[in-house]
Amino acid sequence: MSKHLESHIIRPYGDATGDGQVQVSFTLPVAHDKRAEGAALQLAAKMGLEPAMVVHAKQMGPHFTFFVVYGRCSHLVDLDKVVVMEREFPLLAPKEVSAAVKRSLRRPLVVIGACIGTDAHTVGIDAILNIKGWAGEKGLEAYSDLEVHNLGAQVSVPDLVEHAQNLKADAVLVSQVVTQREAHLHNVTQMSAAFREAYPAGTTPVLIVGGPRFDESAAAELGVDRIFVKGTTPGEVASYLAHRLCATPAGPRRPSANKKAKQKTKRAGVR
Amino acid sequence: MSKHLESHIIRPYGDATGDGQVQVSFTLPVAHDKRAEGAALQLAAKMGLEPAMVVHAKQMGPHFTFFVVYGRCSHLVDLDKVVVMEREFPLLAPKEVSAAVKRSLRRPLVVIGACIGTDAHTVGIDAILNIKGWAGEKGLEAYSDLEVHNLGAQVSVPDLVEHAQNLKADAVLVSQVVTQREAHLHNVTQMSAAFREAYPAGTTPVLIVGGPRFDESAAAELGVDRIFVKGTTPGEVASYLAHRLCATPAGPRRPSANKKAKQKTKRAGVR
Amino acid sequence: MTRRGKGKLELDPAVVRKARSLARKAGKPIVTLAKTHTTVSVERAVLRLAGLSGADPEGEPWVNHVVDAVRQDVGLEHGVALPVWHAMASGDYADLTKLAQRAAAGSVIFHAPEGRDATRARSASRKAAAAGLRKIDNNRKTRDRFTKKYGDPPKPWIYLIVATGDIYEDMPQAQAAAREGADIVAVIRSTGQSLLDFVPEGPTREGYAGTYATQENFRLMRSALDDVSAELGRYVRLTNYASGLCMPEIATLAGLERLDMMLNDSMYGILFRDINPIRTFVDQRFSRQIHARAGIIINTGEDNYLTTADGVEAAHTVTVSQLLNEFFGKEAGLTDDQLGLGHAFEINPTVPESFRLELAHALLARELFPNAPLKWMPPTKHMTGDVFGGYLLNGFFNLVGSMTDQDILLVGMLTEAVHTPWLSDRDLALQNVRYVMESTRGLAEDFVPAHDGFIVQRSHQVLGEAIDLLERIVDDQLLNAIADGTFGLMKRPADAGRGLDGVAKHSSSYYNPASELLDEYFADAKGHAR
Amino acid sequence: MTRRGKGKLELDPAVVRKARSLARKAGKPIVTLAKTHTTVSVERAVLRLAGLSGADPEGEPWVNHVVDAVRQDVGLEHGVALPVWHAMASGDYADLTKLAQRAAAGSVIFHAPEGRDATRARSASRKAAAAGLRKIDNNRKTRDRFTKKYGDPPKPWIYLIVATGDIYEDMPQAQAAAREGADIVAVIRSTGQSLLDFVPEGPTREGYAGTYATQENFRLMRSALDDVSAELGRYVRLTNYASGLCMPEIATLAGLERLDMMLNDSMYGILFRDINPIRTFVDQRFSRQIHARAGIIINTGEDNYLTTADGVEAAHTVTVSQLLNEFFGKEAGLTDDQLGLGHAFEINPTVPESFRLELAHALLARELFPNAPLKWMPPTKHMTGDVFGGYLLNGFFNLVGSMTDQDILLVGMLTEAVHTPWLSDRDLALQNVRYVMESTRGLAEDFVPAHDGFIVQRSHQVLGEAIDLLERIVDDQLLNAIADGTFGLMKRPADAGRGLDGVAKHSSSYYNPASELLDEYFADAKGHAR
Numbered sequence A, B: 001m002s003k004h005l006e007s008h009i010i011r012p013y014g015d016a017t018g019d020g021q022v023q024v025s026f027t028l029p030v031a032h033d034k035r036a037e038g039a040a041l042q043l044a045a046k047m048g049l050e051p052a053m054v055v056h057a058k059q060m061g062p063h064f065t066f067f068v069v070y071g072r073c074s075h076l077v078d079l080d081k082v083v084v085m086e087r088e089f090p091l092l093a094p095k096e097v098s099a100a101v102k103r104s105l106r107r108p109l110v111v112i113g114a115c116i117g118t119d120a121h122t123v124g125i126d127a128i129l130n131i132k133g134w135a136g137e138k139g140l141e142a143y144s145d146l147e148v149h150n151l152g153a154q155v156s157v158p159d160l161v162e163h164a165q166n167l168k169a170d171a172v173l174v175s176q177v178v179t180q181r182e183a184h185l186h187n188v189t190q191m192s193a194a195f196r197e198a199y200p201a202g203t204t205p206v207l208i209v210g211g212p213r214f215d216e217s218a219a220a221e222l223g224v225d226r227i228f229v230k231g232t233t234p235g236e237v238a239s240y241l242a243h244r245l246c247a248t249p250a251g252p253r254r255p256s257a258n259k260k261a262k263q264k265t266k267r268a269g270v271r
Numbered sequence C, D: 001m002t003r004r005g006k007g008k009l010e011l012d013p014a015v016v017r018k019a020r021s022l023a024r025k026a027g028k029p030i031v032t033l034a035k036t037h038t039t040v041s042v043e044r045a046v047l048r049l050a051g052l053s054g055a056d057p058e059g060e061p062w063v064n065h066v067v068d069a070v071r072q073d074v075g076l077e078h079g080v081a082l083p084v085w086h087a088m089a090s091g092d093y094a095d096l097t098k099l100a101q102r103a104a105a106g107s108v109i110f111h112a113p114e115g116r117d118a119t120r121a122r123s124a125s126r127k128a129a130a131a132g133l134r135k136i137d138n139n140r141k142t143r144d145r146f147t148k149k150y151g152d153p154p155k156p157w158i159y160l161i162v163a164t165g166d167i168y169e170d171m172p173q174a175q176a177a178a179r180e181g182a183d184i185v186a187v188i189r190s191t192g193q194s195l196l197d198f199v200p201e202g203p204t205r206e207g208y209a210g211t212y213a214t215q216e217n218f219r220l221m222r223s224a225l226d227d228v229s230a231e232l233g234r235y236v237r238l239t240n241y242a243s244g245l246c247m248p249e250i251a252t253l254a255g256l257e258r259l260d261m262m263l264n265d266s267m268y269g270i271l272f273r274d275i276n277p278i279r280t281f282v283d284q285r286f287s288r289q290i291h292a293r294a295g296i297i298i299n300t301g302e303d304n305y306l307t308t309a310d311g312v313e314a315a316h317t318v319t320v321s322q323l324l325n326e327f328f329g330k331e332a333g334l335t336d337d338q339l340g341l342g343h344a345f346e347i348n349p350t351v352p353e354s355f356r357l358e359l360a361h362a363l364l365a366r367e368l369f370p371n372a373p374l375k376w377m378p379p380t381k382h383m384t385g386d387v388f389g390g391y392l393l394n395g396f397f398n399l400v401g402s403m404t405d406q407d408i409l410l411v412g413m414l415t416e417a418v419h420t421p422w423l424s425d426r427d428l429a430l431q432n433v434r435y436v437m438e439s440t441r442g443l444a445e446d447f448v449p450a451h452d453g454f455i456v457q458r459s460h461q462v463l464g465e466a467i468d469l470l471e472r473i474v475d476d477q478l479l480n481a482i483a484d485g486t487f488g489l490m491k492r493p494a495d496a497g498r499g500l501d502g503v504a505k506h507s508s509s510y511y512n513p514a515s516e517l518l519d520e521y522f523a524d525a526k527g528h529a530r
């Protein structure tokens, strides 16, 4: 057993340690014949599967064939080389969050949330905000010292900025679920730029985005403070808010992430 | 449409030409956590999947996790580089086969078949030999000028050789379905060596093996004349026999394949 | 067949009658509202029916120019017909397009005509609208001819979605889908089109997660499917979405381009697009009258509720919505065989006996609406990245479809939680449907819920809860119920939401030739019925 | 529950009685044959029961040495008991092992004792055999204690296969399987063991596509499962194969090591291993007497027929084989709850209504054998490399199990056509079973085949064909029927096949203490029953 935990170089496991067995399926734009199966094996070989078996091939229409391939993958996985983004903040209970807010802000912390662009998938943001909550945890609306405004779906970026200003939002939570043609990346980049434009440098609210297909480590590129992904719970978000907004009550509040992104965007250096 | 047929460099197809999308699943010998997902992505990257998404991860027991990954595969497939083994003989109708046998041998062609070693999967060899046949084609027993002896399952190599000699077999058909620990390769190599040992050089019957997991192009290595794989029909086998045994009635009949293999085996050069 | 007679759930006819009459009570006030209001989109639909199409170089449709201009000059409350055809009579415009161009240039001033002018404008506009309705009638005849010629496919009809965003990619994919076995092809729309207050023009090559609904895209796709229908000897139906801010216009375009089905729910826009309730209901009635006339089958959207609410707790809201959709639909002239009421397999699969619960719900819909072509929707919310488990779940969804005798089966994708369907996803999905349908054909006759057993009791419970809810709705008015988040847990007050500014109450002199013609038509349709 | 009463298939009790009496008629001559013959393996089993185990340095078991030596000296026809215990009495051997070693060295000459010598040898051997049976009885008690302590899992019991070839890999895998939800773990054997005329010794680490069945492997695996049973608070059963040339010995070892189930079919060895029919039937009866005594549930192998014959055409051969297995089993003392009769989901999935055909066949078995713990086997022959379709098919197999209330469910693998199961294949398979069983729990009560409908008629047809076949078998004798390829399309003449030379007809002085004790035991078991 323990050997599983110790060894840092591992391989895929079919039914014996080190057998490297994996399953692959894909479609090739060719009719099904011997050559097509050869092509499938060529691709498998390039993926590192050798030996590999085409166990299933099904032609779909005149020009496409679907393949299922099993084989031994020659690649090794080095666990030491895996970079994981560890949570940079402690998980707090709702009470602790409220206490932190009281202590440092001496007023409710204002949060607004929305699905921006044409995205109408509100279940995710609602899971974080609604009292009902998610995975057994109550949503931010249930936190005594958080003032939550859920703007709902398909909110345009200008509207979002306007609301943020009128409501004096400390944090803006944005959800993006539709990812076709990278819609989520375009929308978020546009959104963060708009905030930096609308606010005096360093005073922008904390920008938080979430959705099932984001890369947690892409916050800097997108010009936001934090990204939350699949399986996020309200408690994590609340804890992050406390960590981010209540740790240093006095100190300035310009996320380094924004700096980086600023340099990228046209309006860099605006004062 | 036609472009599908012309272009010789292709990529996997998800829902748009060139998107390179593939699906992969495998198990890693690690418990499920962030690091494990990172490990899965590292493996995907090494297989050429970038970007890739871990869409499913399920821990199985304390030490294993199953992953489903989707991603864009960067590898290209060059159709021109695909080597396919084309059928080297014409497909004949049963009548034509019989005619060829009559013409060249002037006697029935004797075929014996068996599953050797501990393999008891007879459905495959029966599909080829039994009158009932396979895929709508009658089996070799239905051919007027073929004399078929089906020895059944789990025949030992010595028994097989003995029968071949007693029955003056022109061709020996062997099936191997169980492939665990390369059983099929061991058994076939052993079998072909035994025949070369038992027969004067160049007089061995035509050795044909078949089974769902053979590599059609491995005949030489295994010391046999022909390998048939998944989906073989009786007609193909009969046509091959006619081609192989009735083409050159007089001429010597030592398959080059055997030569090669001979050099490999210990008993090379025995006279 | 479960279609007629006693039924497997032993539903009490009196209870069923009660449910329907409550739905009528709840819907009546809305109908009055719809009959006494108009919207910019209804008025634009009239102009489209009269043959006005096209857009200015910026892509703003001429119908928008005209309606906006009329509104500026005389307001919306009289309808645009009289002012427009009065202008046509006064000025010398070759056709409506010319008028529109001039109006766009600001060089037309519209008046609300009186007396003989009004009468003349009225009959001119009536002629124009009638011409449009004739086109629609002819399309209906053409469809009937095709279905007679080819014969209709056996139920359930297999419904597949295409969504590349590019109409020129959509066409071959739709034809491929048809060849693979699709009886119905739906081209889903680009996200956000529903919030546009105009209908884009011409063929389009880019949309997010869907393709724009335009008259030209409709035409291109319908003819692509006509080709493949001829090839296959099977009439392949085309579906799009009459929803969002342009519902009436899109319905009209669907009729003009011979679409066969339209997603058209009485509350979807309100709940899932935050469109103003009144705007929605007014647009709704007009578009359903058009669908009725065009012989288009509507698909309602009850499935959507269960994506935000729980499949068990909210089961009765589906029933309530189906009853309301039925009432609104029939009031607008739709016949039973045009009511593609929706429901879905969305119960959490880890719930004990979830499959029997699905059977209970699906059978309840089947027996409440024996003659409606029910649309059975696959699991989506509980689909995960476990594509194997997802493939299995879709198989059990298909099985419910087979056992409860559904009519329209939207094929589920094993990659629902991952991406919009791939070619191979669709092919696998169709193999799944084919296996289940073929291997279980006739199994419905062996499916006899135990008397007073789990399934019967559950179905009665859901119907009971539906009736309770309808009673509450009747008491505090449907609009308030919607405002309180009764459906899909979404709160939508009547005085909020998108497109409210596009709504106007009829003036005493309101005139709409299309509505007039449609009302007459259904009046004597009813006449004949009697 | 379908277990008692009328039944859903409306089977005519008279017809069912007829089927059983035909099976009895067909089986009777075989029983006589079995009672009047012995085999080398039966005799070796007697010695194993008496405590002789172990092997020479080459691995040839001592029991083989002794039996071969006795046979050489006095032949097999008197049985080995008297010659052996006579030798024990004459010479000074510390124990049987010593005797065996000397016999192996050729320094023992065996005689068939007469008179008082015979009597003495007889009672000595009887004592020795009784000691072995006591061990078996105690194991049975232990099992009962465990199942009482932990309680039995709900039906169906989940049956998983382990097959690494290495007992030390098998143990953790079996424990993993148990933790994942397996109620029964089967360790399949290495290909070819069935053709060995001896039982290998000690722990083994290599076999092809399976692990050798040895006493030590049995012991190791049973204790590994005892550990995990304690951990899980659920008694996990262990299964192996009492088949092939050493059937009686393996049955004995199973009893001595507290295995819980054994694959043990009356004809599998004949048909699928070309073992001589007489050898098989003689070995069969002895091993079933042991199983009966040990409280072991046998699993029969009807599933195998459908891998070589067609699932529809040959459906009735399954029924016939079940009836024969039942007759032979009960004749040997097995009770209903020990008869794990087999059947399988092997109809070509492209056959129209294939699922309903499967339901008809499965329900027929259920209603013919209401009290037998039926073993329901998954699709194998029609599984292909399409692992998605295979996963779906396994789901529908599980569904039949749920709807027809099967007892033992062998879990199908999506990769059946590809490789022996992977860890992840097994895990996916268990999720499949869990979903189907949980979500459809209770569905059986809603499954009521239409009166005289497709399912009822099909089941009657199969039973009818089974009766016709049994009549033909009764006419021309079971052995001839087997010779003619009646089962699984395999022709197996009674005078051919492996192991015939290991068979001997009893002489007038034949004595077998184990058989004697077993016969007495069942005699008064019957006595009590009366």
Ligand code: B12
Residues within 6 Å of the ligand: A118, A119, A120, A121, A122, A123, A124, A125, A127, A128, A134, A173, A174, A175, A176, A177, A178, A179, A180, A208, A209, A210, A211, A212, A213, A228, A229, A230, A231, A232, A233, A237, C163, C188, C189, C190, C191, C192, C208, C209, C210, C272, C304, C307, C308, C380, C381, C382, C383, C384, C415, C416, C417, C418, C419, C420, C421
């Ligand atoms: C429910 C649903 C809908 C509902 C939405 C109802 C509603 N009010 O939200 C309806 C039916 C309306 C719908 C419509 C459409 N949908 Co949809 N839908 C789904 C579905 C089935 C589930 C999504 C969901 O609710 N997940 C549950 C939530 C809780 O998970 P989540 O969103 O990931 O949120 C969690 C985390 O990501 C994170 N999180 C998310 N946001 C945020 C924000 C912040 C600030 C934080 C901190 C955390 C956070 O926390 C949450 C809790 O852990 C998915 C398929 C699937 N099974 O995933 C398709 C899916 C998302 N839909 C899809 C599409 C294409 C559409 C349409 C565009 C189709 C069309 N053209 O008509 C339409 C149009 C909608 C639009 N304009 O956007 C695609 C998206 C493909 C892609 N990746 O681009 C999917 C994947 C289905 C598919 N395979 O095609 N859909």
Ligand code: B12
Residues within 6 Å of the ligand: B118, B119, B120, B121, B122, B123, B124, B125, B127, B128, B134, B173, B174, B175, B176, B177, B178, B179, B180, B208, B209, B210, B211, B212, B213, B228, B229, B230, B231, B232, B233, B237, D163, D188, D189, D190, D191, D192, D209, D210, D272, D304, D307, D308, D380, D381, D382, D383, D384, D415, D416, D417, D418, D419, D420, D421
């Ligand atoms: C039927 C079957 C059985 C039957 C066999 C009955 C019989 N008399 O043949 C029974 C139930 C007895 C059986 C038993 C076992 N089986 Co089995 N069995 C299968 C099964 C379900 C189908 C095989 C089959 O009949 N295919 C149909 C035939 C027509 O196809 P084919 O063999 O490929 O033959 C075609 C071609 O290959 C070619 N061909 C084949 N041979 C030849 C020969 C010549 C000369 C030519 C020209 C062509 C040719 O032509 C044929 C027609 O196109 C497969 C799983 C599957 N779905 O594939 C497992 C499978 C083959 N069995 C397997 C195993 C492990 C066993 C056992 C060893 C398990 C055990 N330990 O108990 C036992 C023992 C048998 C033994 N000692 O060998 C494994 C093999 C794993 C591996 N690759 O090593 C498989 C893949 C199942 C699995 N996933 O575990 N099995």
Ligand SMILES: Cc1ncc(COP(=O)(O)O)c(C=O)c1O
Residues within 6 Å of the ligand: C189, C190, C191, C192, C193, C194, C241, C242, C243, C244, C263, C264, C265, C268, C273, C299, C300, C301, C302, C304
């Ligand atoms: C009833 C109904 N209308 C419309 C739509 C399409 O949404 P949109 O109007 O945003 O295109 C859907 C989506 O599934 C629907 O179910």
Ligand SMILES: Cc1ncc(COP(=O)(O)O)c(C=O)c1O
Residues within 6 Å of the ligand: D189, D190, D191, D192, D193, D194, D241, D242, D243, D244, D263, D264, D265, D268, D273, D299, D300, D301, D302, D304
């Ligand atoms: C009834 C029965 N006996 C025995 C076996 C095992 O075969 P063998 O005896 O070759 O180990 C099987 C295999 O599935 C079987 O079904």
